[in-house]
Amino acid sequence: MxxxxxxxxxxxxxxxxxxxxxxxxxxxxxxxxxxxxxxxxxxxxxxxxxxxxxxxxxxxxxxxxxxxxxxxxxxxxxxxxxxxxxxxxxxxxxxxxxxxxxxxxxxxxxxxxxxxxxxxxxxxxxxxxxxxxxxxxxxxxxxxxxxxxxxxxxxxxxxxxxxxxxxxxxxxxxxxxxxxxxxxxxxxxxxxxxxxxxxxxMGQTWFRVCVPGLSSGGVSPDRGVNPVPLASKLIEALYDLEDEMNDALKAGYGGQQRPVRFNVGRIQAGAWSNSVPSCCVFDGQINFPPSKTLDWAQRRVREAIADAAVRDRWLRSHPPTIHFVGVQTSxxxxxxxxxxxxxxxxxxxxxxxxxxxxxxxxxxxxxxxxxxxxxxxxxxxxxxxxxxxxxxxxxxxxxxxxxxxxxxxxxxxxxxxx
Ligand SMILES: [Zn+2]
Structure with missing residues (x-):
């Protein structure tokens, strides 16, 4: 048979x-x-x-x-x-x-x-x-x-x-x-x-960003610095990076016009509603075209975070840290x-x-x-x-x-x- x-x-x-x-x-x-x-x-x-x-x-x-x-x-x-x-x-x-x-x-x-x-x-x-x-x-x-x-x-x-x-x-x-x-x-x-x-x-890089703040009581936030809205500014900067990378890819990739996708998967800050948190941590990832290297993508993420940070008075002197943890692949x-x-x-x-x-x-x-x-x-x-x-x-x-x-x-x- x-x-x-x-x-x-x-x-x-x-x-x-x-x-x-x-x-x-x-x-x-x-x-x-x-x-x-x-x-x-x-x-x-x-x-x-x-x-x-x-x-x-x-x-x-x-x-x-x-x-x-x-x-x-x-x-x-x-x-x-x-x-x-x-x-x-x-x-x-x-x-x-x-x-x-x-x-x-x-x-x-x-x-x-x-x-x-x-x-x-x-x-x-x-x-x-x-x-x-x-x-x-x-x-x-x-x-x-x-x-x-x-x-x-x-x-x-x-x-x-x-x-x-x-x-x-x-x-x-x-x-x-x-x-x-x-x-x-x-x-x-x-x-x-x-x-x-x-x-x-596509390539992909995962990262963790720690945004420092200054803790204080929730009814006296002026004595502290809340890192949550600051993290939000950095996240916006990463969405801008996504736009920029997609705009550069005029021909798209894999049948997609906007193949670069930034995602925030986790965010954590503070322990109490009535306290200003001392830091905010978010995890995200962004993919990137096969024509680019992993080093290139990590550098773009670092630059996007750094550029957004220097535009803020607090973050200028208390810069966020970035760790590339998780999937790192070209x-x-x-x-x-x-x-x-x-x-x-x-x-x-x-x-x-x-x-x-x-x-x-x-x-x-x-x-x-x-x-x-x-x-x-x-x-x-x-x-x-x-x-x-x-x-x-x-x-x-x-x-x-x-x-x-x-x-x-x-x-x-x-x-x-x-
Ligand atoms: Zn699978």
Missing amino acids: DVERAVVDWLANHQAQMVVLLRKLIRQPSIPGQESSAQQIVLDHLLDLGLGARAEEINVAGLTALPGYSETGCSYAGRPNVVARQLGEGGGRSLILSSHIDVVPVEAGSGWTHEPWAAEIDGNRLYGRGAWDDKPGIALILIVLRALRELDVRLCGDLEVQSVPDEEGGGNATLALCAAGHRADTALFVDGVRCAAVTGF GCHDTSSPELLHLLGTAHRDVWHQEMEVRQILGFIDTRHYLAYGIPSVCYGPMGANAHGVDEYLDLETLLPTAQAIALFVLRWCGTDS
């Missing part, structure tokens, strides 16, 4: 199994720092598949001098990578299948209509934090591996599975694997990218190779009966690390919406075709000896 047909049919007959595993993974709130229970599920599945899977702790101290490292300020204890490598029969190309197990936090009271950690199904949608970004990634990889095992398909090339934490807030987990010598002829990163192949992404025009795109594109077309879109995104992905270590890489995955937002969901109807396209790609890239 034709191997490809058998695998595609097996997946079609085991959709329910895939959804059960996916829901189990969504119910693990694997926000950064708390990925271990979800990683254990992945490890157990890989061991059950008969693969020599293992959890590899991340030694972040050994990474700090490497290009692509992001200072996150977070501990990596108990947040292992989970890796398994299946040796091929020989004569084929090797492949890494990777996805990230971490999800971004849910803000309390943010108005979800479905409980974020319950993995509720409503019609064709599966709701939950990570339901799209990126619990389907590893669920798809595991079901494809299960199909190959159940059908006793022997690949010619080596196949390595990587389930990584820390993608959302740093990317150091994938960097650790690359630095430790994990290699393949290509890497397919499975994430929620609307059934397109993502080959490029952008990339193309992480793929023609052969990789061709084979993924034909696999996609054979399942979807339409051409695969190839595009660039405004965010960032771990494919940057593979490329830095000479491994062409592309990101591909199912459809959904509201990643990082309220009522994140997966379009369940795209799960099976995405699994089938990935499976066909694996068979054709690695080759089979049957």
Whole structure:
């Protein structure tokens, strides 16, 4: 029997199994720092598949001098990578299948209509934090591996599975694997990218700004200096920087006329309504075009803050401080190779009966690390919406075709000896 047909049919007959595993993974709130229970599920599945899977702790101290490292300020204890490598029969190309197990936090009271950690199904949608970004990634990889095992398909090339934490807030987990010598002829990163192949992404820099004030009683604010309105001025300056960077990008990027996006994600000041706070701290990020360097972007942020600060009498003598904490990455025009795109594109077309879109995104992905270590890489995955937002969901109807396209790609890239 034709191997490809058998695998595609097996997946079609085991959709329910895939959804059960996916829901189990969504119910693990694997926000950064708390990925271990979800990683254990992945490890157990890989061991059950008969693969020599293992959890590899991340030694972040050994990474700090490497290009692509992001200072996150977070501990990596108990947040292992989970890796398994299946040796091929020989004569084929090797492949890494990777996805990230971490999800971004849910803000309390943010108005979800479905409980974020319950993995509720409503019609064709599966709701939950990570339901799209990126619990389907590893669920798809595991079901494809299960199909190959159940059908006793022997690949010619080596196949390595990587389930990584820390993608959302740093990317150091994938960097650790690359630095430790994990290699393949290509890497397919499975994430929620609307059934397109993502080959490029923008740079991004995260920062923390501390705005000093002078504390006093709330009914005598003239004796103090309130840092909250001062922080507001600095935030306005960063929105002006966003405008300026977008205006300079006359041609846009990735089909977007205004691709540069500044965001304030967190702000904190004070302890009491009737007291003037002593400082205000805000965290933000801004993305920037692949044609610019990370140093350039960090310098622009520093200058925007400094220019706004010197226009204020208090901040002129009490300047705010900036720390670049969290994701620090340059952008990339193309992480793929023609052969990789061709084979993924034909696999996609054979399942979807339409051409695969190839595009660039405004965010960032771990494919940057593979490329830095000479491994062409592309990101591909199912459809959904509201990643990082309220009522994140997966379009369940795209799960099976995405699994089938990935499976066909694996068979054709690695080759089979049957
Ligand atoms: Zn993701």
